[in-house]
Amino acid sequence: MDLGLSDKVRPLVEEVRRMVREDIAPLDAEFHAEVGRHPSGDRFAMTDRQVQILKDLKARAQAQGLWNFWLTDSDKGFGLSTVEYAYLAEEMGAVTIAPEVFNCNAPDTGNMEVLERYGTPAQKARWLPGLMAGETRSAYLMTEPGVASSDATQISLKCERQGEHYVLNGEKYWATGAGDPRCVLYIVMACTDPAGAKHARHTMLLVPADTPGIEKLRPMQVFGHDDAPHGHMHIRFTDVRVPVDAVVLGEGRGFEVAQGRLGPGRIHHCMRAIGRAEYALELMCKRALSREAFGKPLAELGANYDIIANARIEIEMTRLLCLKAAWMMDHAGVRAAQPWISKIKVQAPLMALKVVDEAMQMHGATGLSQDTPLAALYADLRTLRLADGPDAVHRRQVARAELRKYSNAAR
Amino acid sequence: MDLGLSDKVRPLVEEVRRMVREDIAPLDAEFHAEVGRHPSGDRFAMTDRQVQILKDLKARAQAQGLWNFWLTDSDKGFGLSTVEYAYLAEEMGAVTIAPEVFNCNAPDTGNMEVLERYGTPAQKARWLPGLMAGETRSAYLMTEPGVASSDATQISLKCERQGEHYVLNGEKYWATGAGDPRCVLYIVMACTDPAGAKHARHTMLLVPADTPGIEKLRPMQVFGHDDAPHGHMHIRFTDVRVPVDAVVLGEGRGFEVAQGRLGPGRIHHCMRAIGRAEYALELMCKRALSREAFGKPLAELGANYDIIANARIEIEMTRLLCLKAAWMMDHAGVRAAQPWISKIKVQAPLMALKVVDEAMQMHGATGLSQDTPLAALYADLRTLRLADGPDAVHRRQVARAELRKYSNAAR
Amino acid sequence: MDLGLSDKVRPLVEEVRRMVREDIAPLDAEFHAEVGRHPSGDRFAMTDRQVQILKDLKARAQAQGLWNFWLTDSDKGFGLSTVEYAYLAEEMGAVTIAPEVFNCNAPDTGNMEVLERYGTPAQKARWLPGLMAGETRSAYLMTEPGVASSDATQISLKCERQGEHYVLNGEKYWATGAGDPRCVLYIVMACTDPAGAKHARHTMLLVPADTPGIEKLRPMQVFGHDDAPHGHMHIRFTDVRVPVDAVVLGEGRGFEVAQGRLGPGRIHHCMRAIGRAEYALELMCKRALSREAFGKPLAELGANYDIIANARIEIEMTRLLCLKAAWMMDHAGVRAAQPWISKIKVQAPLMALKVVDEAMQMHGATGLSQDTPLAALYADLRTLRLADGPDAVHRRQVARAELRKYSNAAR
């Protein structure tokens, strides 16, 4: 069970790390400060400067071949293992815009995987080139305002077949990235057979973002952030028509697609969370050494040694757990990896939130403000305790897997 | 040690509660949605609708005599005890704009207390009437970007006497309320004698907000919120001149004023935090009963009974602790109440943050969004772990008081 | 809601405290060191020295009128309120044998209350005088090895009527105090109607400890302690016959008796737990001041200020919560007090265990050993998380009471 950095990925990790810390981090703040400065006043319209920042950084990444790492197990990309990719995801996770610079950002990586794995040649030809070149963007429309999507069988966006088309009606929200002007594709989970068997009711469809009948109602906010220009959009579908070849894999196979998509995506999320925790710990330590009170550096006051030590211990354990989940994915398959993914899905965001919270506290009120990236990291990490299944659902999976070991014996 | 609702305050509490829940809460969301809609685009300029909302609500409160409750121990107001006021503060705390509706909001109440207690007749005459009528607003300028203000002896805003004036130079930030167009007065802690004895270096001054040389550099953000139109401003002083009669209590007595100001203010903050926790628990329970997954209401799933029970237990304990601190203030004086205030200052925000966080989790992603008040409550409560002394400083006070009981015996 | 020390109880509290700390604590260690030194080798036979220690201390307590405080609301005793008694229970709780010295120890107080409240004149005449004089002891036999007694409806000790007798068959364990040579009475919950309505199946009986057919199988251990000479006994009933007038209140009314018994008993347990926490904090502070490492007293190292502060904060909050539960008992009745009792039943033992655990850690390995009372306090407190209902059952009660506030509205 080799969880270490392979010789193959080590130089990539080093170069990505350098680029994230030296090239991207300084521009990240500038990118976000630009939000709302478009002459139209539209926060979701990118300014020329924003466009230029992304373009320059992406060009630099591509020039160095640091691009599309997420294509694991594929001869189109680096052919990295999930473990190898995990190390890269951690480095990219430290800074908000970094994953996109390497074309490794959610939800696009997951969406591209769906196309790669389940798409017809025609579907691939239409959507993949732009996405893989980092020129277009996509969104994944799952969550709905009307039902608890922790129980995905409740998803209810109406989807009726009418001849050679499907007609969609209903609402989705928390469609991350759908606010972005470059977003051209929605992958939509819809209910084609409300009376069908629990896991055969739903169908996944590829819906062009500009299809008539689609309205972006508003951006959802996270702790007051609208996350412009990407956004988490609330979208209404009114008689939205797509041809039947927009279906992924087949009618009634939506759950299968969703499951296949989620596995690696959750690992990536968790490794990025660790990258954020590492970055927060770094900021915490620097602050603890450079700021004084009562005649001593903060590091030497109160419980600060304990706080720093606990953060370090928690980060190391969580990283190892994520690497093991990735290793299971590589060596035992998605199904066997499932309870491991549930474990990290509970652990990584909780851990990272705690570390970021302590880092904020060490910075005083500055830690809550725009003068550090901590508050934005916190808001982003907080969504991870809900996205792709809330903590409680994943704990339930872990517990049931555990109890299953003994339940046969007991009965 | 009567910690209950007195007959005198009970009807006030009931009426305030009714008004907060029925009259103010519905307008609170509208008030905040107005932010940024002023024709000037200035988020800190209030729209006509904002002005009207506040005016109407204040008029209604005044008409019912629900006004300036904070004047404890004073014949000018209701003459409420700190315990009695605590119950009112809790009710007002549930909704963001509610405290102002009753002219009981921070930092104005603390500032008015400073004027009441330490002001000269001239100082009172100039500033109190507008503040007590709820027509003007004030800010309290303590925190500075350059030093850890948890150790207030480090405060360094330069203040030099030149004839009959003081000249101020330096920067302050986190000046809550200073963004408000109605804010006319800054109470400023400045350093008049950097070489003096530790607690005699500083002086408190009353500085009109429009004094030349004062620049509002920017609003500080809390988790991305600028808290417009009140704001937490970053302010620069360049050769700002105030006459010597702007001094409160006397040169070198800044610490004395700050201490006197803080006591009751911290109790009010904590009781408002409890009000927020109660409100969050109410929202959590309603969601738990009304939302379903896996065929059951959320309330019956996972650890939700335990989460709700723990929230209830923690809220009750924290309220009792705050009431005891208030009772100590009433019956044993500020000095004896000090360690009790430190206790609640640690406990109340931490507890309330936990309850709000659980309430957010019960709501799913909606709980982080603008569709509930939870995220805004969280951001606001998070600042309380730093304002008026970070947790660590208060824990240190509590521990030292505890050890003092035995240290004489030990030596 | 007066939660303070009344004038009536204050001198009692002071005298009890003095006696516990000065007279009883030094003999407590000696009493326990005597265990196992009886010539017979029987750990449950008291040595002459043990008998003498108890006799002398009880005589002193009685001479000062410090006796049977638990008789709240009764003209036979002091007529103390539950709040008043709570303060006394706290003081007695600090030292293991102290409650018995004042004839205020569990399970005898609860058992005497059962007799007082529900006993016939004949039952009272037979059992109360010896118990109230502190000469005899009693046990309460509820828990059974075969079923989870958290759900008391499962209790299954067979009890069949045969003419003018009941015949008991089955096993009970964790019968606290039943090992004591002075224990003469068992109050036994038995199942008289297994097919009856859930809360009408059980009957409470008064069974003399020397009735033929009763066997003490073994003492249950707690963390290896057998708690001799009192013990928590595992007892077998084989055709044990008692006359029908041994029934308390009436056949099928066992639950009613059990409920009535539990209310105040839980408050007493919790207040004693607080007394133990206070004592542990005292030992922790003294150790922190007197022991050095790395050139400093332990108090100044690591997170010790925070640990001490948190202990103080938690103790104060928990005490106030217990006092409020006691006040509810006094002013709103058992039924209304029920959810308050559930709250303290969860909170007090958990809090006290945490404080004792930190005190042990501050003492190093000595803290786990016989050289401090901490390990014994820990073992004893740990049982409280299970006795009279495990934490989970009480949390469930609290949550259901909370949700009930909203459930009508929701439906």
Added chain:
Amino acid sequence: MDLGLSDKVRPLVEEVRRMVREDIAPLDAEFHAEVGRHPSGDRFAMTDRQVQILKDLKARAQAQGLWNFWLTDSDKGFGLSTVEYAYLAEEMGAVTIAPEVFNCNAPDTGNMEVLERYGTPAQKARWLPGLMAGETRSAYLMTEPGVASSDATQISLKCERQGEHYVLNGEKYWATGAGDPRCVLYIVMACTDPAGAKHARHTMLLVPADTPGIEKLRPMQVFGHDDAPHGHMHIRFTDVRVPVDAVVLGEGRGFEVAQGRLGPGRIHHCMRAIGRAEYALELMCKRALSREAFGKPLAELGANYDIIANARIEIEMTRLLCLKAAWMMDHAGVRAAQPWISKIKVQAPLMALKVVDEAMQMHGATGLSQDTPLAALYADLRTLRLADGPDAVHRRQVARAELRKYSNAAR
């Protein structure tokens, strides 16, 4: 970084696991029940049955070649890596007497390592054969009653050179295993130069247990357990004379020996702790499935899914962290492994205590009693938070290593 089971160790692990669960566990309870049944009444004298149990089990282990695994990096034993040994330690840790059955128990393994690594040929010849054959036992005498041994520079047992002898005077306690009748050797840390440089004051000596002047004062108890027949003894040295060739490595080099001894020992302790946690989780799950309340198995009640899931997550993370520390030991050396050992030393016992505590709670009062091994596991694990350095000291090491990364840059 291969943290998995090697092909070499996998069959050993499987066989050890089988033997621990099937052969040793059933006899463990019987072994402990024998304590105190020796005709002499001496709890530290082994009964014939105890002798026989150990002899039979050891013979079986030796016959299968399952013996002295701890000799890592040595051609005398299996030549296992630290990672490989870690997996074995985990299996052996589940049951109290299991490690001794394989001659892999503390403190003997650490003591044998000291002899192996630092002993002269004569020292080895005298002591190693008996120890490696599992016929004799040894103790390690470090901790003293008079000083906080978390700061080992305070160790003060007097050791004066007189010609060709050293003369020892003073007290040691918590000498684990020194109560055992088979214990022949004490490795003693003594102070030879109180005025010397901090880490050159102490010397390690090999002292035969039967040297005149040695008195075993009493066994220290852990939560009331005396841990007979091994014991944690309090020992007094009065003019104990040993020849100068009893010194290990050289006068003044005690710290060097102590450091070298501690590294692997701490890893073994932590892996055994994980074995105990795994065993506790297994018992918890079985109980949760087999016991019912309110008409459901406990597993489906309250927060039990969450409790089980959290236990599983914590165990996996902690195991991976321990394996990484072991891997560092193997590949980067003791010095580089040091902060990793500090991390697991904090984490593993805390984690295991939490899991065992939850398992106790799931069992109700039975979980605290002699009817499960849980209470004994708890008591044993609790000592690990103090042995070989309390948590706070290890957290300090971790924090200082972390801060060092930035402190140069900051200065």
